[in-house]
Amino acid sequence: MDVYSRAREEIEAALKAAMAELKQDVPVVLDKAPAGMGDLAFPCFPLSKTMKKAPAVIAKELASMIRPRGAVEKVDSNGGYVNFHLKFAELAHETLGAALSQKQTYGRPDRPKGVKILVEHTSVNPTGPIHVGRARNPMIGDTLARILRQAGYDVSTEYYVNDVGRQVVVMTWGVKNLKVGVEPERDKDDYRYVLYYQKANKLLEEEPGREKEIGDMLYKLEHGDPETVRATHEVCDSVLKAIMQTLGRLNIAVDRFTWESKFVEDRSVDGIIERLKKSEHCHEQDGAYYLELESFGIAGRETKWFFTRSDGTSVYTTRDLAYHMDKFARTDIAVNILGEDHKLAMQELSAALTIMGVQKKPEILYYAFVSLPEGRMSTRKGVVVNLDDLLDEAVERAYEEVRKRREDLSEDRMREIARIVGIGALRYNIVRVQAEKQIVFKWEDALNFEGSSAPFIQYAHARACSILSKAGDWNRDFDAAHLATDHEKELVKSIAGFPSVLADCADNRRTHALAVYAQDLAAQFNQFYRFVPVLKAEGSARNARLALVEASMWALKNSLNSLGIEAPEEM
RNA sequence: GGGCGCGUGGCCUAGUCAGGAUAUGGCACUUGCCUCCUAAGCAAGUGGUCAAGGGUUCGAAUCCCUUCGCGCCCGCCA
Numbered sequence: 001m002d003v004y005s006r007a008r009e010e011i012e013a014a015l016k017a018a019m020a021e022l023k024q025d026v027p028v029v030l031d032k033a034p035a036g037m038g039d040l041a042f043p044c045f046p047l048s049k050t051m052k053k054a055p056a057v058i059a060k061e062l063a064s065m066i067r068p069r070g071a072v073e074k075v076d077s078n079g080g081y082v083n084f085h086l087k088f089a090e091l092a093h094e095t096l097g098a099a100l101s102q103k104q105t106y107g108r109p110d111r112p113k114g115v116k117i118l119v120e121h122t123s124v125n126p127t128g129p130i131h132v133g134r135a136r137n138p139m140i141g142d143t144l145a146r147i148l149r150q151a152g153y154d155v156s157t158e159y160y161v162n163d164v165g166r167q168v169v170v171m172t173w174g175v176k177n178l179k180v181g182v183e184p185e186r187d188k189d190d191y192r193y194v195l196y197y198q199k200a201n202k203l204l205e206e207e208p209g210r211e212k213e214i215g216d217m218l219y220k221l222e223h224g225d226p227e228t229v230r231a232t233h234e235v236c237d238s239v240l241k242a243i244m245q246t247l248g249r250l251n252i253a254v255d256r257f258t259w260e261s262k263f264v265e266d267r268s269v270d271g272i273i274e275r276l277k278k279s280e281h282c283h284e285q286d287g288a289y290y291l292e293l294e295s296f297g298i299a300g301r302e303t304k305w306f307f308t309r310s311d312g313t314s315v316y317t318t319r320d321l322a323y324h325m326d327k328f329a330r331t332d333i334a335v336n337i338l339g340e341d342h343k344l345a346m347q348e349l350s351a352a353l354t355i356m357g358v359q360k361k362p363e364i365l366y367y368a369f370v371s372l373p374e375g376r377m378s379t380r381k382g383v384v385v386n387l388d389d390l391l392d393e394a395v396e397r398a399y400e401e402v403r404k405r406r407e408d409l410s411e412d413r414m415r416e417i418a419r420i421v422g423i424g425a426l427r428y429n430i431v432r433v434q435a436e437k438q439i440v441f442k443w444e445d446a447l448n449f450e451g452s453s454a455p456f457i458q459y460a461h462a463r464a465c466s467i468l469s470k471a472g473d474w475n476r477d478f479d480a481a482h483l484a485t486d487h488e489k490e491l492v493k494s495i496a497g498f499p500s501v502l503a504d505c506a507d508n509r510r511t512h513a514l515a516v517y518a519q520d521l522a523a524q525f526n527q528f529y530r531f532v533p534v535l536k537a538e539g540s541a542r543n544a545r546l547a548l549v550e551a552s553m554w555a556l557k558n559s560l561n562s563l564g565i566e567a568p569e570e571m
Numbered sequence: 572g573g574g575c576g577c578g579u580g581g582c583c584u585a586g587u588c589a590g591g592a593u594a595u596g597g598c599a600c601u602u603g604c605c606u607c608c609u610a611a612g613c614a615a616g617u618g619g620u621c622a623a624g625g626g627u628u629c630g631a632a633u634c635c636c637u638u639c640g641c642g643c644c645c646g647c648c649a
Contacts, residue, residue: 027589034592043591045629055629079592080629125649165649260649288647299574300645309647316649340643343575368576368642376642401611421611433584436576438642445583445598452584452597455611467608508588516585519596530604530613549608571611 001110002499003086003094007071008040011084014066015042021065024050030084038074038083039493045080055080088489092480092548095496099551100476104561105150106554107502113152118331119145122247122254123160126239127171128194129186130246132385132441133370133377139430139564140367141337142252143511146562151506156331157254160323163236164261165316167197169218172235174200177213186388190242193235194379201380222313224265233261249391250423251564263322269314272322272356276307279355286310296351298344305348317345321352324362334362335509339369340436365509367435373442385441390426397447398422398455402571409570417571422447424454424565431563432515452519454565457556460522460529464553465569467534467546474546482544487528491548494524495555502562511563518559525552 001009008030015028026046033041044058051058059077066075066082074085099106121141124134141157149155162168174196184191204211220228244253263269273289276282281291287310294303307318327334338346343366350361371377377384399418406414429446433439449455483492501517504510534545557567 029589031591037592041592043630045591048629081592162649167649286647290647297574298645301573302645306647311647313647315647340576342644344644345649347574366576366643371642398611405609405611434577437584438577440583442583448583448598449611450598451611453611456597459609459611463609463612470608512585516596520585523596526612527614529608533608535608570609 002098002496003071003091004496005500007084007086007091010070011040011042011072014072015062015082018062018065022047022051033081033083037078037081038076038085040084040086042082042084043080044082048080088483088492089481091496092483092489092492095492096478096480096547096551099495099554100547103554104558106551107150107498107558107562109152109499109503111152112154114154116154116156116330116332117148117335118156118158118327118333119148119335119337120158120160120327121145121337122252123162124243125162125165125167126190126236126243127167127197128239128379129188129190130243130387131377131379132387132390135250135387136367136370136430136435136439137337137339138247138252139250139427140365140435140511142250142564143427143431143514143562144335144337144365144509146564147502147505147511147514150558150562151502153506156256158256158258158327159240159254160320161236161240161257161259162316163232163259164221164264164319166214166218168232168236169214169221170200170204171197171239172232173214173217174203175235176231178203185386188242188245188388189238190246193239198380221261222264229261233259246388246391250387250427251566258323258326260319260323263319263326264314268322268325269319272318272325273308273314275356276318276352281355287312291348291352291355293348293351296347296354298347298351300344305352307352317349317352320345321349324349324353325358327362328358328360334360336362336364338364338366340366341369342366363509365435368438370430370439370441373440377441390446391423393443394422394426394447395419396422398425398449401449406571417568420566420568421449421455421458421571424458424560425449427563427565428454428457428515431511432519434512435510454560454563455571457518457522457560458565458567458571460525461553461556461560461567462569462571463529464525464549464556467549468553469569470535471546475543476547478543478547479540480544480547482541483548485532487524487531488545488548491524491528491552494521495548495551498555498559514559514562518556518563521552521555521559525556528552 012028024047031041033039044055047058048055056079059080059082062082063075063077068075071086071090072084073087076083119141122138124130145155145157171193178196178199180195180199184195217228221232277289283290283292288306289308290304290306293305346364353361372383374383395418398421402414402418426446501514505514534549537545560567
């Protein structure tokens with residue numbers, strides 16, 4: 001266990017013992033102490049009433065009762081607070097020692113958790129290029145998966161491919177029956193096939209009579225006509241590969257694709273339907289079956305959830321139910337990354353699971369939409385920023401910046417750094433805010449390379465690498481007592497906080513807190529860099545500072561890596 | 572009509588779950604700092620009734636209630 005967590009546990013235990021002695025029963029919650037007042041604090045105000053004493057008096061009393069031991073150096077009081085000061089030398093020695101020995105696994109708990117988590121993310125319909133609005137999903141999903149992995153979970157990622165819906169049928173029908181006169185924007189299958197999709201949609205609006213052809217094809221697909229299944233799958237697969245190529249530029253890949261058609265073909269959906277029909281909540285209307293879910297907290301105009309159509313075929317969420325059963329058989333915990341528009345459908349799915357007697361439920365991380373200043377993104381209306389275009393622009397801007405600063409580098413090296421910096425800036429910009437907050441996409445924010453941004457953090461890392469590469473050999477048997485300035489102490493504490501931040505993000509399935517932490521860590525490092533010379537220091541002070549630089553480097557690198565952002569050694 | 576989420580300086584944002592010591596950072600703006608380990612940096616400054624009102628509490632950005640604003644949803648679509 002890391003020093004901070006251990007110290008916290010020790011202090012909580014000591015406080016609980018003191019509470020028992022005083023015959024008081026209040027929950028022991030520790031706060032972070034303000035600068036100069038120690039490390040952790042316990043507010044005594046709640047005790048005031050039952051003990052009939054002023055909080056300051058109680059704090060003083062508690063401070064004298066608790067003897068400093070373990071990681072705690074001193075216990076004192078200030079106003080109504082008991083303040084705990086940790087032994088800095090010990091904290092520093094352990095923290096730096098852990099970072100230097102564990103390297104890229106620094107932050108990971110001592111033992112793997114032995115818990116399998118399946119993170120499903122992206123899962124966009126393969127009907128065209130992915131745009132910035134949709135890209136929030138893979139960025140959050142991939143980041144969460146990386147955080148969970150670094151926090152010791154056994155993680156796999158998965159993309160659920162919709163290949164049985166109307167949309168893919170319309171696209172496939174277009175590819176088979178239509179000619180598109182224009183060249184695609186890019187030489188990629190997602191850009192190529194979306195033209196057929198758009199043309200097909202337009203044609204169907206103009207000639208509603210041809211809708212029957214779509215209906216026929218949909219019927220054939222749902223009843224397993226080999227040729228229709230093959231054609232649809234082929235078109236979807238091409239577009240899917242093109243989408244994954246774009247996501248690959250963002251360092252995003254998934255371990256497995258699961259095709260929705262599988263659950264129709266293997267008849268597991270039929271099994272779900274049979275189970276649901278047996279429920280007392282199930283009713284029938286014109287041959288279609290639904291569950292009445294009002295008693296499951298579903299509210300609104302409509303509390304019926306239809307799980308079959310009149311012709312007996314399944315609907316999307318029914319197939320998703322079969323998919324979840326499949327997932328539950330393969331994992332301990334299923335996490336889904338979904339837009340907030342899926343909330344009701346997931347409530348229905350969850351209720352259906354309960355009705356089926358399934359205890360497991362998916363955990364869902366919802367995110368709000370990314371819109372443009374002119375409104376919601378829509379491929380149909382042309383109000384859209386394609387992810388490929390944003391990626392190109394970010395890399396190009398980063399290239400201009402690199403060229404300004406580093407004329408000494410080769411062209412290839414400049415291009416490589418520009419790629420890492422530009423892409424990192426985009427990922428950071430999306431993942432730095434809480435998922436449930438709406439984002440209005442602005443080019444100037446997305447391409448920000450200063451302040452609260454990935455390049456700021458990457459830059460701190462590059463500075464650390466630069467010092468280490470110039471340092472030559474140094475004695476790694478350092479003495480942490482030489483880290484005496486406030487800048488050094490704050491930096492050590494920041495590095496020490498990494499494991500608990502990581503654990504918090506992993507256990508609470510949130511990504512932005514790590515982004516915020518990394519920015520803070522980089523700021524601490526930059527201040528240290530400005531005020532505390534390392535290479536020019538001498539003897540043991542130089543050793544200790546080099547150890548601090550290397551530990552900073554690992555904390556920065558591991559933070560960035562968990563955010564899916566590469567850490568260049570120079571920039 | 573109902574459900575869910577969001578509302579923090581001109582703009583973006585942390586803190587809200589587990590209420591506590593002067594509300595976190597960034598952008599922009601003003602002013603300094605490259606004969607010194609990479610200035611994508613550092614330092615200083617201007618700027619806030621934490622949407623509004625009420626309540627609970629010794630103490631509220633945080634908990635409860637009401638109202639307002641914005642977003643999403645309420646299909647035998649996916």
